[in-house]
Amino acid sequence: MLDSPPRRQRTIARTAKVSGYGLFGGIDVLLEFCPADPDVGIVFERTDLTSAATIPALIEFVVPQSRCTMIQSPGGSVQVIEHVMAALAGLQIDNCLVRIDAPEPPACDGSSQAFVEALLSADIVEQDASRACVELTETLVVVEDDFVGIGAQPPRKHEYEIGFLLDYGNSPISQQSDSFVITPEVFIQEIANCRTFVLESEVRELQKQGIGKRSTPQNVLVFGDEGIVDNSLRFENECARHKILDCIGDFALLGCDLAGRFVATRSGHRLNHAIIRTLRKQALALNPHQSSFPLPKNRPAPFTPMNAAG
Template sequence: MKQKTILKEVSLKGPGLHFGQETCLTIKPASPDTGYIFKRVDLEGKPEIPAIADLVSDTSRGTTISKYKASVSTIEHLLAATYSLGLDNILFEIDGPEVPILDGSSKYFVEAFHKAGIKEQDAELKVYEINENLSFVDEERDIEISTFPDKSYKLKVLLDYKSEILSNQYAFLNNLKDFTKGVAPCRTFVFLSELEPLLHLNLIKGGDLDNAIVIVDKESTQEEFDRLAKLFNKPSVAVQSSGVLNNLKLQFTNEPARHKLLDVIGDLALTGFRFNGSVVARRPGHFGNTEMAKLIRQHILNQKNQPSPDNIPVYTQNSKPLMDSQKIKEILPNRYPFLFVDKIMSLTKTEVIGVKNVSNDEYYFSGHYPNNPVMPVALQLEAILQTAKLFLLSSNGSDKNTYEFPQISNIVFKRQVVPGDVLIIKVSQVDPVNGFIRLKGEAFVGTELVAEADIDAKKIK
């Protein structure tokens, strides 16, 4: 499966829902592995904001992402269309703080993408699997969103607003191909009890009675409806038998639930990844949606950081070593108590596997720490470096002390190493970088990666 973008750029114009500012959104193709990027072309320096959950800054009446002093609001309807159409790399150039609300749905964004055309790119698409249950619960807001392992991307939404008009509604989507007809046209909704306070707070300057379903959740007089009609420049409004204002006709009996499903898709696009999983959301909103996006994003990042099972070295206590400590001391100048490689299990032209048994009587445990002994991370790195040096000296047949490590980067320590652990150290040679020999050092306990680093080595002349 390949990554996708659009064939040509396309633009849409309209006011934002909350600020009412007329904005132009230009959607452009982007290169592979770009993801979704918003670019504020109206600001100095034209700052770019990646569409990822880490950058969510507000979810009060829509989803806002921010980086430094730049932000873009109400991005969820646009991202729902982008993600559902299978687009992976898009640049959104916008000249204002808010995506145009248009009709309050994803319909016109879908039409714009079809107008632009969709093309495959010369890059493979990675789809990640959710392999454990993930849950976000907010008892105060009465929100519950869970994601379960599944072989495909599925969503279910349940609304329960304890309202006679909108008591229980349900919507589901088992295939993103059904988004265009069944979800994209569904418009946002608002309760009548929320409408006037929002107007008085100037929070829906770009809203009108053509881009939102108004649910009548309180007793109101015709005089109040007439005042509302005047605010929105309508001749009149009244309540339909369905319990909504007659400003719009419902396209589906469960249109509010379908719109909430649309919002979930858009907010979960902020994971930054394609994934298979079944999402079940009860009373979802932008806050809960984006919190779930953060959980899924972290879950996938953890997967990306874990090495493939094929790359994890296998070691058993009964395995016969290629080199014991005596042979190692013939190659390395290090001696007790500063020799941190006990055995070499295998050695090839591109890779070495070493072992360090972390015993209870290591000298450093008396001070690090007596009641909770932990191997210092500096010594974990030292064990990796000694294994790397042994690899270089053995592979190149050079004299001792003929290599140095001018740069060690991307150092990550993932968990504590304690007495009784067996540190399995793998050092692999990768492509040279800037004239240096580049090595990848990894340390495992069992099958768990506990430390890693990129090592640049240089021969001393």
């Protein structure tokens, strides 16, 4: 594991807001992106709880939750953070306080687009600190079974590359794949507006579980036997691109930049967390005093990492 040449850390110049309702719970929510000092990292704050809870967006704070990424500290939790995290990581915004008055961010159109637009409108500024980067020097593989896994290899030229192969077998969603060297420009043009999706056959069961009761085909692409319900694709392989978006958001839980080639096959949040948990352990073991693996220092509350989970 090497440290790549550093870039400057970045935040936003002023506060930006996005409002709507949550994808899972359907609760009205106002999300505010606020500037933060160098080495703070990304920290969520639940402003609706009596004693405001802050939760660092780091892998140690991830707790099990199906179909999304959820972080928790003793004071509270936030779920479905991945599309917000992807927007921040995709734009290389390293330090940001994300204030939110509900258990999850607004769904918007099911992609990161609204968050990207808000963040760009707040102007991104460089800070007087360098950003740490973990560069892979050996192959790393995490698998669920013979057909589901993520492999990571050393980069070609200090780049961060993610590929995804999506294959749901005999399903309305066709087999598809894509791969990108991730830069802010590529993220904005090719990935940020790719939306989350669901099979029509799953919708009733999810709603029985209380998930997505306010969701419509306008904030989650619904694939039925006759094709997409009440919507149309932005890219032929939009689903594979959205899975890359999810990887960008989940991999940002490492707390620093990455250089390496990642190829994910049919995987989801649980394996995303598993590979980042392994990389963060390795990085912290090599650099126990590495100041740029942020632990938040703008808040006095004790942060107790929760149990490792998928």
